[in-house]
Amino acid sequence: xxxxxxxxxxxxxxxxxxxxxxxxxxxxxxxxxxxxxxxxxxxxxxxxxxxxxxxxxxxxxxxxxxxxxxxxxxxxxxxxxxxxxxxxxxxxxxxxxxxxxxxxxxxxxxxx
Amino acid sequence: xxxxxxxxxxxxxxxxxxxxxxxxxxxxxxxxxxxxxxxxxxxxxxxxxxxxxxxxxxxxxxxxxxxxxxxxxxxxxxxxxxxxxxxxxxxxxxxxxxxxxxxxxxxxxxxxx
Numbered sequence: 001x002x003x004x005x006x007x008x009x010x011x012x013x014x015x016x017x018x019x020x021x022x023x024x025x026x027x028x029x030x031x032x033x034x035x036x037x038x039x040x041x042x043x044x045x046x047x048x049x050x051x052x053x054x055x056x057x058x059x060x061x062x063x064x065x066x067x068x069x070x071x072x073x074x075x076x077x078x079x080x081x082x083x084x085x086x087x088x089x090x091x092x093x094x095x096x097x098x099x100x101x102x103x104x105x106x107x108x109x110x111x112x
Numbered sequence: 113x114x115x116x117x118x119x120x121x122x123x124x125x126x127x128x129x130x131x132x133x134x135x136x137x138x139x140x141x142x143x144x145x146x147x148x149x150x151x152x153x154x155x156x157x158x159x160x161x162x163x164x165x166x167x168x169x170x171x172x173x174x175x176x177x178x179x180x181x182x183x184x185x186x187x188x189x190x191x192x193x194x195x196x197x198x199x200x201x202x203x204x205x206x207x208x209x210x211x212x213x214x215x216x217x218x219x220x221x222x223x224x225x
Contacts, residue, residue, distance in 0.1 A: 004154075033213050042116075042202055043155075045213030088154060090214075099170065100206075100214055102147075104154040 004032075004089045004103030012109045019076040021106040023089030024069075030092040032065055033100065034074050037086045046074075046087075081112040114138055118203050118217035125193045125224045133188040133220050135203030143206040144186035145170075145214070146178060148199040155202065161186055193224045 007022045025032070031050045035043040049056045049065045049072070056063045062075040076083055088105045119134045135144065142163045147155040147170075157170030161180040175197060177189045190197060200221050204214040 031211070035213070042216035042218045043204075043214070045215070048211060048213055050211070099157055099160060100145075100204075101157070102155040104152055 004091050004101065006087070006089055006103045006106040008106060009104070010107040010109070012111065013079055015079060015081055015110055015112045017079055017110075019079050019083070019108055019110070021074045021087050021089075021108070023072045023074070023103055025072075025089075025091045025103075026070065027091075028094045029067075030094055032063075032072050033090045033092070034061075034063060034072075035088045035090060035102075037088065037105070039085070043088065076108075079108075079110045081110050084108060084110045116203055116205055116215050116217035118201075118220050120220060121218070122221050123223070125190075125222065127194060127224060129193050130189065130191050131193065131222075132190075133201055133203075133222075135186045135188070135217060136184050137186075137203075137205045137215070138184065139205050139207070139215055140183070141205035141207045141215070142183070143208065144180065145204040145206070146176075146186070146188045147202045147204065148172065149202060149219075150199050158188065158201075193222075195224045198222060198224045 004025045033048045034046045037043045047058045060077045065072045086105045090100045090102045116137045145160040146158040156172050159178040161167045164183045179187045200219050202219050203217040206214045
C-alpha cells in the first residue's frame with residue numbers, strides 16, 4: 001500500500017503564481033523526497049529532507065516537514081510554464097530498509 | 113554519461129508471451145529497483161536488488177522475476193504476460209550513502225493485448 005498521499009490531486013495556476021502541494025504519510029521515516037515527472041518521461045529527483053530537518057530550500061523550491069503531523073509540503077515560487085508536470089512525494093520508511101515508497105502524485109498545470 | 117538506460121522503450125505483447133526488460137546503469141550504484149506506474153496509482157515497487165547478488169520482492173512481485181546480472185545490469189522478466197501487466201515500467205538506481213535520491217530511467221511502456 002502507498003505510504004504517501006498528495007493533496008491536491010490536480011492544481012492549475014497562472015504563470016508567476018506560487019504552487020503548494022502537500023503530502024501525508026503513515027509511518028516513521030528516515031527522509032522524505034520530492035520528484036518531478038514530465039509527461040512521458042522518467043522521474044527526476046528534486047529535493048530530499050531528512051527526518052531531523054524542518055525546512056529546506058533549493059532554488060525556487062521550498063520543502064517543509066512536520067514529523068509530528070506526518071506531513072510535508074512542496075512550494076514552487078514564481079511558477080513557469082516549464083514547471084507543468086506531475087509531482088510525487090516519496091518516503092524512506094524507517095522499517096522498510098532500502099526501499100522508497102511513492103504517493104499517487106499531484107498534477108500541476110501552469111498556464112502562460 | 114547515460115545514467116540509467118532502459119530497453120526497449122515500447123513493447124506490445126500478446127497474452128501468454130514472455131519478455132525481458134533490460135536496465136543498465138553507469139552510476140556505479142549498489143541498489144537497483146523495478147517499479148511499475150499505473151494511472152492514479154503512483155509507482156509501486158516490483159522487485160529490488162540492494163547489492164550485486166541479492167534480490168528481494170517488493171509490493172507487487174507476482175508474475176515477475178528478476179536477475180541482477182552484475183553491478184550494472186538488472187533485468188525484469190515476464191514469463192507469461194497478462195493484460196493486468198499493461199503499465200509503464202521504470203528502473204531506478206540508488207547509492208544509500210550520501211543521502212541522495214533515486215536516479216530513474218526513461219521507462220518502458222508495455223501493452224499486453
